[in-house]
Amino acid sequence: MYVAVKGGERAIDNAHQWLAEERRGNPAVPELTIAQIREQMKLAVNRVMSEGSLYDPDLAALAIKQARGDLIEAVFLIRAYRTTLPRLAGSLPVETGAMAVDRRISATFKDLPGGQVLGPTFDYTHRLLDFALMAEGEPAVARAAADDAPPASRVPHVTGFLNRDGLIEAAAPDDISPPDLTREPMELPADRALRLQALARGDEGFVLGLAYSTQRGYGRTHAFVGELRIGKVAVEVEIPELGFAVEVGEVELTECETVNQFKGSRTEPPQFTRGYGLVFGQSERKAIAMSLVDRALRWRELGEDDTGAPAQDEEFVLMHCDNIQATGFLEHIKLPHYVDFQAELELVRRLRAEADPMQEAAE
Amino acid sequence: MTDASPPARKTWMATLAKAPPARLAALMPELPPHTVLRQPEIGAVMVRGRVGATGAAFNLGEMTVTRASVRLASGEVGHAWVQGRDRGHALRAAAVDALMQTEAAPDLAARIVAPLSAEATAARSDRAAKAAGTRVDFFTMVRGEDK
Numbered sequence: 001m002y003v004a005v006k007g008g009e010r011a012i013d014n015a016h017q018w019l020a021e022e023r024r025g026n027p028a029v030p031e032l033t034i035a036q037i038r039e040q041m042k043l044a045v046n047r048v049m050s051e052g053s054l055y056d057p058d059l060a061a062l063a064i065k066q067a068r069g070d071l072i073e074a075v076f077l078i079r080a081y082r083t084t085l086p087r088l089a090g091s092l093p094v095e096t097g098a099m100a101v102d103r104r105i106s107a108t109f110k111d112l113p114g115g116q117v118l119g120p121t122f123d124y125t126h127r128l129l130d131f132a133l134m135a136e137g138e139p140a141v142a143r144a145a146a147d148d149a150p151p152a153s154r155v156p157h158v159t160g161f162l163n164r165d166g167l168i169e170a171a172a173p174d175d176i177s178p179p180d181l182t183r184e185p186m187e188l189p190a191d192r193a194l195r196l197q198a199l200a201r202g203d204e205g206f207v208l209g210l211a212y213s214t215q216r217g218y219g220r221t222h223a224f225v226g227e228l229r230i231g232k233v234a235v236e237v238e239i240p241e242l243g244f245a246v247e248v249g250e251v252e253l254t255e256c257e258t259v260n261q262f263k264g265s266r267t268e269p270p271q272f273t274r275g276y277g278l279v280f281g282q283s284e285r286k287a288i289a290m291s292l293v294d295r296a297l298r299w300r301e302l303g304e305d306d307t308g309a310p311a312q313d314e315e316f317v318l319m320h321c322d323n324i325q326a327t328g329f330l331e332h333i334k335l336p337h338y339v340d341f342q343a344e345l346e347l348v349r350r351l352r353a354e355a356d357p358m359q360e361a362a363e
Numbered sequence: 364m365t366d367a368s369p370p371a372r373k374t375w376m377a378t379l380a381k382a383p384p385a386r387l388a389a390l391m392p393e394l395p396p397h398t399v400l401r402q403p404e405i406g407a408v409m410v411r412g413r414v415g416a417t418g419a420a421f422n423l424g425e426m427t428v429t430r431a432s433v434r435l436a437s438g439e440v441g442h443a444w445v446q447g448r449d450r451g452h453a454l455r456a457a458a459v460d461a462l463m464q465t466e467a468a469p470d471l472a473a474r475i476v477a478p479l480s481a482e483a484t485a486a487r488s489d490r491a492a493k494a495a496g497t498r499v500d501f502f503t504m505v506r507g508e509d510k
Binding site: 049050053054055056058059082085086087088089090091092093094096097100101102103110111115116117118119120121142143144145157159160171172173174175176177178179180181182192193194196197200201234235237239241242244245246247248249250251253255257274276278280 | 369372373376377380381404405406407408409410411412413414415416417418419420421422423424425426427428430432442444445446447448487489490491492493494495496497498499500
């Protein structure tokens with residue numbers, strides 16, 4: 001526990017003043033604009049939007065600038081801001097089958113209908129530093145396909161093909177209003193919708209580490225990436241004053257569907273099962289990790305063994321994946337704990353005093 | 364007042380919602396005479412997804428949205444829900460929505476809605492062409508044991 005302290009106002013003001021100066025860095029170097037961060041640090045902006053749980057590229061870019069590039073601090077700023085916004089509505093569930101895909105790959109089928117589209121990917125790059133980026137050069141221009149075929153309005157999901165043959169579990173639509181951990185405290189056991197909400201805003205590093213642990217044998221689920229797609233989808237809202245749904249905007253999403261082994265159970269034949277990841281922005285590491293952890297958490301529902309692996313432990317995963325909760329509790333221990341510590345000090349001194357005569361007696 | 368069919372109205376409202384605010388402002392510098400029924404209000408919409416793309420709904424995260432409603436001097440009421448936090452964008456979109464229900468609709472559609480829609484389609488096609496440029500065919504190599 002920490003207690004209120006008084007004093008230090010001037011020191012605090014001066015510290016913040018200095019922080020502002022340090023944020024700016026060398027004034028001889030041009031200042032970053034919000035638009036520059038939004039356009040050129042796009043994946044950082046995406047991460048702040050997804051873990052901040054608010055899709056607004058300009059605000060995420062501002063948060064990154066204000067936080068001096070500390071992305072968790074930026075997420076904190078976005079989370080604080082979003083609590084000030086009135087909730088105007090919940091959207092209809094987005095149709096990822098109607099996504100305008102920039103990227104769409106499958107590790108399970110090489111000839112999938114609609115084709116494999118690499119998009120703007122780091123895959124197959126050599127991971128060598130490109131010193132040309134240090135010099136000012138002509139911007140690169142993407143090569144477009146020569147054929148002028150109109151973009152497909154629907155790109156079918158790979159799991160849909162498997163589903164047609166009954167080889168994979170179905171995911172039947174259900175439109176009951178999902179639980180919302182930003183409105184009600186999270187209660188365990190959580191249903192899958194609540195788990196996915198928590199994972200979608202969870203820390204990328206934490207979710208990645210858990211997913212990796214399942215691959216190394218801690219709650220093995222043997223996942224294939226059935227499909228990974230990135231692109232824009234429209235967001236539709238039922239407008240009460242109109243009585244029909246209208247698109248209010250569009251968001252970029254990364255979606256990952258894994259296909260996992262399943263031996264079958266008393267009620268289910270052997271078939272593939274699914275893990276699901278959906279994240280704001282282009283964020284495929286997070287989306288893949290999310291789908292692996294989602295699948296690992298489904299052990300009870302699928303009648304699998306609890307091997308005691310961290311990724312199977314719903315409470316462990318859900319109560320520790322939020323980096324703002326984690327940061328808040330972790331970093332509060334640096335704030336004044338003088339009274340607490342004074343009590344501990346007294347206790348240690350008393351124990352030592354009690355131990356001393358006993359030691360003398362022993363000698 | 365002309366009766367705006369919901370499908371047509373849905374289409375122009377969507378176009379206005381997704382338009383870059385600066386572009387809409389350039390196409391419509393002046394607002395028509397109107398009274399504001401609902402001041403532009405910045406808020407959040409909870410974006411939902413579906414488990415496994417087709418299953419139960421879940422809450423993914425919020426997005427910023429601004430809404431506004433106006434009434435023209437001639438009585439038509441326009442509503443807007445637009446992406447982002449630009450109050451001017453919401454007011455302009457609401458005004459266009461109202462005007463699209465008047466005799467001015469064909470003129471407005473040609474001057475404002477059609478260009479915005481064409482620009483959005485062009486941007487989408489441009490990205491789709493770049494994506495098509497990265498379409499790949501993977502070949503599985505024949506291995507020795509297959510002989």
